[in-house]
Amino acid sequence: MVLERDKVIVLDAVAKDTGVRVGMKRGGVTTLAPEALMFDRSAEREEELQREVAIALLRFTPQVAVCEEETIVVDVTASLRLFGGILRVCREVKGVVKAIGVTARMSVAPTGRGAWLLAKPGRRRVLKMRSLERHLGPLPFMVVPELRPFADWLNGLGCRVLSDIQRLPRAGLKKRCGVDLLDSLDRAYGLAPELHEWLELPPTFSARVELPDRVEHAEAILFSARRLVVQLCGWLTAQQLALTHATITLEHERGRQAIEPTLIEIALAEPTWHEEHLVRLLKERLGRTELEAAVIAVRLTASEVQAAEPPSDSLFPEPGGSAQDHNRLLELLAARLGAENVLRPAPAPDHRPEHANHWVPVQGGLKTPPAPDDLPRPTWLLHAPLRLMVKNHRPFYGSPLKLVSTGERIEAGWHDGALVTRDYFVAEADDKSCYWIYRERPSVKTEETRWFLHGLFG
Amino acid sequence: MAALLKHVESIHPGLWLGTQLARAYGKTVDTGYAALSAELPGGGWPLGALIELLVQQPGIGEMRLMRPALARVAQRPIVLLQAPHVPNALAFSYLGVPLDKLMWLRASKTADALWSAERVLQAGSCGALLFWQQHIRSEALRRLHLAAQATETLLILVRPLASAQDASPATLRLGVRPAEGGIAVDMIKRRGPNRTEPLTVTLQPSPILLSPHGRIRRHSLAPAFAGGVQTEVVASV
Numbered sequence: 001m002v003l004e005r006d007k008v009i010v011l012d013a014v015a016k017d018t019g020v021r022v023g024m025k026r027g028g029v030t031t032l033a034p035e036a037l038m039f040d041r042s043a044e045r046e047e048e049l050q051r052e053v054a055i056a057l058l059r060f061t062p063q064v065a066v067c068e069e070e071t072i073v074v075d076v077t078a079s080l081r082l083f084g085g086i087l088r089v090c091r092e093v094k095g096v097v098k099a100i101g102v103t104a105r106m107s108v109a110p111t112g113r114g115a116w117l118l119a120k121p122g123r124r125r126v127l128k129m130r131s132l133e134r135h136l137g138p139l140p141f142m143v144v145p146e147l148r149p150f151a152d153w154l155n156g157l158g159c160r161v162l163s164d165i166q167r168l169p170r171a172g173l174k175k176r177c178g179v180d181l182l183d184s185l186d187r188a189y190g191l192a193p194e195l196h197e198w199l200e201l202p203p204t205f206s207a208r209v210e211l212p213d214r215v216e217h218a219e220a221i222l223f224s225a226r227r228l229v230v231q232l233c234g235w236l237t238a239q240q241l242a243l244t245h246a247t248i249t250l251e252h253e254r255g256r257q258a259i260e261p262t263l264i265e266i267a268l269a270e271p272t273w274h275e276e277h278l279v280r281l282l283k284e285r286l287g288r289t290e291l292e293a294a295v296i297a298v299r300l301t302a303s304e305v306q307a308a309e310p311p312s313d314s315l316f317p318e319p320g321g322s323a324q325d326h327n328r329l330l331e332l333l334a335a336r337l338g339a340e341n342v343l344r345p346a347p348a349p350d351h352r353p354e355h356a357n358h359w360v361p362v363q364g365g366l367k368t369p370p371a372p373d374d375l376p377r378p379t380w381l382l383h384a385p386l387r388l389m390v391k392n393h394r395p396f397y398g399s400p401l402k403l404v405s406t407g408e409r410i411e412a413g414w415h416d417g418a419l420v421t422r423d424y425f426v427a428e429a430d431d432k433s434c435y436w437i438y439r440e441r442p443s444v445k446t447e448e449t450r451w452f453l454h455g456l457f458g
Numbered sequence: 459m460a461a462l463l464k465h466v467e468s469i470h471p472g473l474w475l476g477t478q479l480a481r482a483y484g485k486t487v488d489t490g491y492a493a494l495s496a497e498l499p500g501g502g503w504p505l506g507a508l509i510e511l512l513v514q515q516p517g518i519g520e521m522r523l524m525r526p527a528l529a530r531v532a533q534r535p536i537v538l539l540q541a542p543h544v545p546n547a548l549a550f551s552y553l554g555v556p557l558d559k560l561m562w563l564r565a566s567k568t569a570d571a572l573w574s575a576e577r578v579l580q581a582g583s584c585g586a587l588l589f590w591q592q593h594i595r596s597e598a599l600r601r602l603h604l605a606a607q608a609t610e611t612l613l614i615l616v617r618p619l620a621s622a623q624d625a626s627p628a629t630l631r632l633g634v635r636p637a638e639g640g641i642a643v644d645m646i647k648r649r650g651p652n653r654t655e656p657l658t659v660t661l662q663p664s665p666i667l668l669s670p671h672g673r674i675r676r677h678s679l680a681p682a683f684a685g686g687v688q689t690e691v692v693a694s695v
Contacts, residue, residue: 322583323583325581325582325583326535326581326583326584328581329577329578329581329583329584332577333563333574333577333578336570336573336574337563337564337565337566337570337574341563341564341565341566342561342563343561343562343563343564344557344558344560344561344562345545345547345550345557345560345562346547347547347548347551347557353546353548356547356548357544357545357546357547357548358547359544359545359547359562362561367558368557368558370557371547371548371551371557372548372551373551373552373554374552375548375552376552376663376665377546377548377549377552378517378546378549378665379517379521379522379545379546379549379550379553380516380517380541380542380543380544380545380546381543381544381545381546382543382544383543383544404666405665405666426665426666428666431514431635431636432636432637432638432639433515433517433518433519433636434519434665434666435517436665455517455546456516456517456518456543457517457518457519457522457665458516458517458518458519458520458521458522458549
């Protein structure tokens, strides 16, 4: 439960069962439920959270305003067609708010002030001016903050709801209560233009979230990290930027000595501003991360961004998916398997087969150098050449091997200390499978001929 | 009534008579070996279906068997997943597979390998996925088969010949054994009649180009192939 000025203002169902009620003092609560968790209300953190939600909502429209009394006003008039109607927008807004980890009451009205008033007592969706007037009428007048100082006086007049206030003579109301009150009501009813202080964005993005508990498994961080990603996506969309590089900092619990926070770098080949892809990448990266200590907070920093390119839609989409799809696939594979396990060939100009066959991570920027296409080489090379037994002066691998080609002499590497002097042959086993074997040319040290298996003709 | 029964297989592409080869559901890609293509439903490797290649051991000619098909689908990337040995880039360029389309994925765990295979299939941006796996559970097979059906990727799962006994949801299962001049292909499962005798396929290019005895060995059995060694080279030896 949450307390403000030593009085309970919010409590959960379990607390209610023990007999705690809203407005109780701290002492009363400890008597009834000694094990209850009590938190003091923190206005700064509430404001911070409200701002976080507002940043995440920037995905839908640039016009987001943080208003008084824990309310956020979003003008989605211009975005309705893009998102496919007000119902869809509402559903997606609900999803975003849920991802941040808070609950919200949502109301829709043709005026921002009207929606604000409707959201106070409950959720309601009105689209036309006339139905807004109909729904505003029965609201108790206490929802309008400007009316609250005059509550006793208005009660004395017999006013209970907003429509009663509307019926009062305007001139007298203006004289007694000031201009602000009438302006506020006019804005709600759409009679006066509205002015909102739209949210101004920070030029850089760096958000931090404290975890509810100390977390020892990297996967468990994902939920909190998602909250950051949702904000990041809102920030990116509002500025029409795409992310190319982000850093995730996992702050560790301070033990006897401070532990350096763990850094996870996310580099993207294909700039993106989509939440789904970022969350998926993050999931794979977190899955591979091993924590050295419990984590208490997560920070997400967008280190590199670039201007977002709008998707270029072709009339007939390509069947195989676009190049962006493929890049996204590569990123995902590299995130799970590790960049060193997603490889592309980069053959080197060398005579030695094991040096010529060089593989590099896919995400390097360099192009594949052209390779000669007239060298008959085996498809598979062994990691290390396998020493073959010799029986009856013939190499033996499962069965005696018969040499079926003339030799190819490869002698290179004197310049870098990995000298090879080999005669390569194609050999055939009894079952007619072909092997690529070599005979090491006898040197001064070894007199015997040694045979090695180096490749398979796949 | 009699007229209807005569062409009962024309009612639906999923119907065929026991003595016939099925028609292909989707696209196929030509195998490049006429004798083999004639034995496959649709006249080639089916795209968007699970194909199992059961090899006696890796490196007996399975890549040369796939070579013409790989070259045909190589406008899009070709993924080698869990290759049994180090793939030799020069050999792939010799076989006519463009190197800038080639990709090699290594996974330390089976779960990671299966996950990667599913992702590659779901993205649908790759032309072919060749997946080597020793042991694979039947639910994983079914999942791969399902993922393949939504794409136009050539999915080939290479498994040991011993697993021919196990049931599999694959559309096409071929056993591959080495044979004189190429390989012998056993039709283990296909949409069509049983074929008990193995089919011998002469593979191109043969690794045996130059005989130590100075004569052309079994190379002249099949016409020289573009991408292989030119006829003059062979003849001049």
